[in-house]
Amino acid sequence: MSGVPGSTFPLVLSAPSGAGKTTIAHRLRASRDDVVFSISATTRAPRERERDGIDYHFVAEDAFRRMIDAGELIEWAQVHGSYYGTPLSNVRNAQARGQFLLLDIDVQGARQIRDKVPQAVHVFVLPPSGEVLVQRLTGRGSEDEARVQRRLRNALDEIRTAGEFDHVVVNDHLDQAVADVSAILDGRTEALRPHPPLATTIAAIAHEIERHLDPA
Numbered sequence: 001m002s003g004v005p006g007s008t009f010p011l012v013l014s015a016p017s018g019a020g021k022t023t024i025a026h027r028l029r030a031s032r033d034d035v036v037f038s039i040s041a042t043t044r045a046p047r048e049r050e051r052d053g054i055d056y057h058f059v060a061e062d063a064f065r066r067m068i069d070a071g072e073l074i075e076w077a078q079v080h081g082s083y084y085g086t087p088l089s090n091v092r093n094a095q096a097r098g099q100f101l102l103l104d105i106d107v108q109g110a111r112q113i114r115d116k117v118p119q120a121v122h123v124f125v126l127p128p129s130g131e132v133l134v135q136r137l138t139g140r141g142s143e144d145e146a147r148v149q150r151r152l153r154n155a156l157d158e159i160r161t162a163g164e165f166d167h168v169v170v171n172d173h174l175d176q177a178v179a180d181v182s183a184i185l186d187g188r189t190e191a192l193r194p195h196p197p198l199a200t201t202i203a204a205i206a207h208e209i210e211r212h213l214d215p216a
């Protein structure tokens with residue numbers, strides 16, 4: 001069931017890659033029919049099994065530039081060498097239908113949404129540890145070492161911004177992390193699990209990631 005238009009809000013789910021945010025987002029959508037994904041436009045090439053119009057709107061760079069010029073993107077950013085952006089129509093349509101729009105976007109995009117959509121709620125997903133994140137990024141096997149290093153450096157930068165978010169959810173147990181985000185959607189933030197001071201958690205994760213970084 002969808003909610004009443006006006007009672008829902010866009011939920012920005014940010015995380016370094018490897019923190020499991022995509023899995024959380026899929027679980028949320030499967031368990032709640034008032035949640036809809038924001039399908040972004042991107043200039044990156046589709047990965048195997050990704051479908052145009054479902055995972056992303058895959059567009060060429062000149063088409064992406066035209067979308068920017070026409071004001072069709074509410075935010076956009078360059079991430080890992082490709083362009084990504086959120087169509088403004090995603091936000092408008094979800095609002096009109098009384099749905100929570102789930103935005104799986106990077107921290108640059110999250111900052112733009114914070115400025116332009118004040119009612120949006122921002123959640124940062126942290127991995128349970130830096131080691132787990134490194135394992136997930138190196139275990140993909142599909143990427144060369146330079147790419148892995150780039151993702152690790154980006155992860156480090158992103159994790160250091162977690163303090164800017166309204167809520168931080170630690171993805172140590174998937175079910176619990178999904179329940180935490182669901183509680184945020186329902187405004188039941190008292191149901192969130194307490195966690196150690198954020199600065200301590202971030203410092204520990206950053207330290208573990210740094211151990212795997214080549215000297216710059």
Ligand code: 5GP
Pocket residue numbers: 015016017040041044075076077079080084085086104105106107108109110
């Ligand atoms: P991937 O290429 O692995 O699907 O995504 C790479 C990064 O781009 C992720 O951090 C993802 O959250 C981010 N991203 C995906 N769509 C958007 C978007 O529309 N805007 C911004 N700013 N980032 C996005």
